[in-house]
Amino acid sequence: xxxxxxxxxxxxxxxxxxxxxxxxxxxxxxVVARYADRVNVMYAGRIIESGTxxxxxxxxxxxxxxxxLQSVPRFDHTRGEKLKPVGGQPPDLTKLDExxxxxxxxxxxxxxxxxxxPPLETIEEGHISACWExxxxxxxxxxx
Numbered sequence: 733x734x735x736x737x738x739x740x741x742x743x744x745x746x747x748x749x750x751x752x753x754x755x756x757x758x759x760x761x762x763v764v765a766r767y768a769d770r771v772n773v774m775y776a777g778r779i780i781e782s783g784t785x786x787x788x789x790x791x792x793x794x795x796x797x798x799x800x801l802q803s804v805p806r807f808d809h810t811r812g813e814k815l816k817p818v819g820g821q822p823p824d825l826t827k828l829d830e831x832x833x834x835x836x837x838x839x840x841x842x843x844x845x846x847x848x849x850p851p852l853e854t855i856e857e858g859h860i861s862a863c864w865e866x867x868x869x870x871x872x873x874x875x876x
Contacts, residue, residue: 740767761804765789770858773797776823776833779852783859793861793869795838801871832864840865 740756744767747754756767764771764785771788773781773796781794792798799818820837832838835845844864852860863869 736763743767761800773800776825776828778833778849778862780834780863781861782852783855787856787859790871791855791859792871793855793859793866794834794863795840795865795869796834797861798869798871799837832862840868 740763743754746752754767756763758764768785771781771783771785772779773788773794775794775796781788781792781797783791788797789801792801796818799816802816803818805815818837823833823836830848831846832841832849835841838845840863842865850862850864852862853866854860855866861869
């Protein structure tokens, strides 16, 4: 057991005992899967998807969330299978335009994505996403 896991277990116990919340800011999706009840996915300083951990991991509705999940190594994949990195480069945060910040890296991008940032909209109770193409974003085989 790592020191990180021991500390996170201690923090989880404290949140239960004290009846408080714990906010974890991380890129470690394993930590998120194990310790988070709710998840906010951010890109370029903006929340682009929010939901329960189950909603985010099993029904992602933003292409960045999907790309993150597909980039994680999985135990059920065959040995030697290549990871799918998130393509492209993150945006220059000093030069953001009015369009979706993820569009240059997005396989689902359309002309609408260049014109305006999509608002956060409800997918189902407790699950929101900011993507014009959220209806087309589907998890195929990826699971965390």
